[in-house]
Structure formats: structure tokens, C-alpha cells
Amino acid sequence: MSKTKDRSAPGAGVPAPVAGPVTPPRVSARRRRPGLIALAVVLITGGGAGGAVLLMESGHRTEVVTVVRAVPVGQVITDRDLGEASVALDPAVKVADRSDVVGKRAAVELKPGSLLSSGQVTSGSLVRPGEQVVPVGLKPEQVPASSLAPGQKVQIVQVPGEDEEASKAQAEPISARVVRVGDPTPGTGSVVVDVAADRTETPLLAAWVSTGKIRLLIDAQGGA
Template identity: 40%
Template sequence: MPTPPRRLGARRRRPAVLAMATALIAAGGLGGAALYNSSGQRIAVLALARDVPMGQVLSPDDLTVAHIAGDPALHPLDAQDLSRTVGLRATTDLKRGSLLVKADVTSDPATQPGQQIVGIAAKHSQLPATRLQPGLQILVVNTSDGKADGPTTRTPDTMTAVVAMVGRPDTDGSTVIDVAVGPADGPRLAQWVASGKFQVILAPRTAGGS
């Protein structure tokens, strides 16, 4: 009795089916990877490299570039805005590691037209314990003796000013504060600062501008 021929066609189809299945699985994996890369795309944005107090002008050392996953809920400034952001003032206290958004900075000047800026290098004992911030109204008191005749106590000279910027404390504990005063008061305040005999106090909240 003759032996029936082998079904070569069936065996040949099996490797083809396996190859097609493998190709489909690989294609599915590549598609998934592409979808993951698309949804997890990282963008370059601006972040804070160190703490920046409110009112301080941003320098290149204050900023860094961070790469984060794109999220429509986040609106940080793009890394390409770095050169335009340097020189702007902080509108609030900025913390190291946080992302920088448009509302965090402003180009508005810290002083009014006609005002003069005087730098006050003050020791911690010459400043109130309350941390000074830009926009806060203060009184600078001249504490020199004045060489008044007799035992009569003379009312010390005072000057109203507005804090424009607060620098970082130096190694000796002193802090430089830029204050805005009227055009007639700048030279007089500079003399008080040069003598080192002055005290900074907080102005009453109800006090008007000078």
C-alpha cells in the first residue's frame, strides 16, 4: 500500500505564521514605546538655583535649567527666556528648586520717578527683628549726639524711606539695604550712614509717604 505524501505546505505555513506574529508583537512594542516617549516628553524650563527674596533683581547665578515632563497644568518659563528673565525683580520670595512662572517676576521699577536710592550697610543691632522686604516703609533715625547744649534731650532727626531691595547678609553679619527717599533727602541720609550712627525702625502702618 503506497505511503501518503507529507503535507509540506502546512509545515511551511507555520514558520510564516510565527514570523508574522513576532513582527506584530515587535510593532506593538515599538508603538507603545513611541506613545510613552510622546506622553513623557521632557521640556527645558527655568528653575531657582538658590533662594531669592522678594524685590531682589535676578542674576544668572539665581537661575538654572530644569528638564521636566510636559504637563498642561504647569506653565513655567521656558529655558529660552533666560536672558530676558535676568534683571527682572522677584514679586515674592522664591525658593531654591521651585519652577519659575511669569507671575514670579516683574519689570516694574522699585522706585518712583524722582526718588533717590541710598544703600544702608546696617548691623543686625541696627535693624528690627522683622525681616525687611521691598515696599515696606521704614524710618531711619539719626542717633548721633548732636552736641546739644545743656541736659535738654533733643528729638532725633528721622527720615521716612521705602525699602527697595534687601541684600544678603555679609560674613560680618551686616546687611546692605537699598532704600528710596526723596531727592532732597539722599545726601543727608548718606551722611548718617557714613557716620554709622543711625537706627532703622518700622514705620507705623497708618503713616503716609514722605
């Protein structure tokens, strides 16, 4: 019996697979991190809120007038005495306008570094009705060591000379108020002080001043 040789090769007679569409590999989605997302939201929100606050503050800043040099009571305010600053200010606060302040007098003592309000200045004069101004020239030894300032109340007394009789009746002091203090004269140190006094006493005061035999005394605060 002859053996029939199996000529079929492995896979013989099996149809070849038909090529079809290739399915792309599945890519896994990136893992979301809720913590980072929440942090990003917080940062964005916080930055927006901070910007809003800065915008609001900058919108409420006001240009104000400041004092850069000391100005005593009653002295005329000059442009050199003032400066400007931008600050956050309550709208209820009445600020002074620079153009309206220059040329007026200080109603209170103005100190450097302070803000200037409209209530701290006045257009009124230190010379009241019924008064007159007398310039009083004072030598260094006649000027009090304490600084004189406009608005201060003073007493002016007559000092008898050495050649006058000691028994001569001493005249009553004349009450006055400082209106302006001049700058000391270079070399001599003498200074002229304008004072306002009752017009009934100014002729006598002027006569005293002409002799140079006077002294100026400063009244205590609140003194008459």
C-alpha cells in the same frame, strides 16, 4: 487408487502484490489553544498602547527654568540662581526663557525647587520716579534680626547721642524702601543697605547716616 500428491504450496498461484506509492502517515495537527492566543493578542496590544502613551508623553515634555537658590523680591536674578528641568507641561503655561530672565529682578519671592514663569520677573527698578538711593551703613547692633530683602518698606530714625540734650526735638522718621542688601563685612559684621527715599528727604537722610546715629525699623507687611 493412487493418491495424487497436491504439490501446490500455500499461496501458490496467487500473483504477488504490485508495489505502489506509499501514503505517508497522517500527522495530527497541533491542538490550538484559544486561551493562549487571546493572551498573546492582549499582551501585544497592551505593549503597543503603552509604547504609544510613553511616546506621547515624551513628545509633550518641555524644558523649563527652575529656581535653585532663594531670590528675594527685587533682587537681580543671576545665572547661578537658575536650573533646568524637563517636565510634562500644559501648553497654555507660559514658561520663562533663561536668557530673558538673567539680569531681571524678581517680582515675587522665588523659592528653590519651583518653576519660573515669565510673570515672576520684572525689568522695572525698585527706584521710582522722584526717589533717590542712599547707602546706609549699619553695624551689627543696628541691623534688625529679621532678614532684610529688596522691596521691604522701612523707617529710618535718628537716635540722639548721650551728650545731646534729652529735650531736643525728635526728628520725624524717614520712610524708605530697601533696594539692595550687601554682604556683611568679614570681622565687623557691618552691612550696607541701599534704600530708596523721596528726593526731598534724601539730603537729611544722608546727613543722619554720616553721624552713624540711626536705627532702621521694618514696617509691617502692607504698611505705608
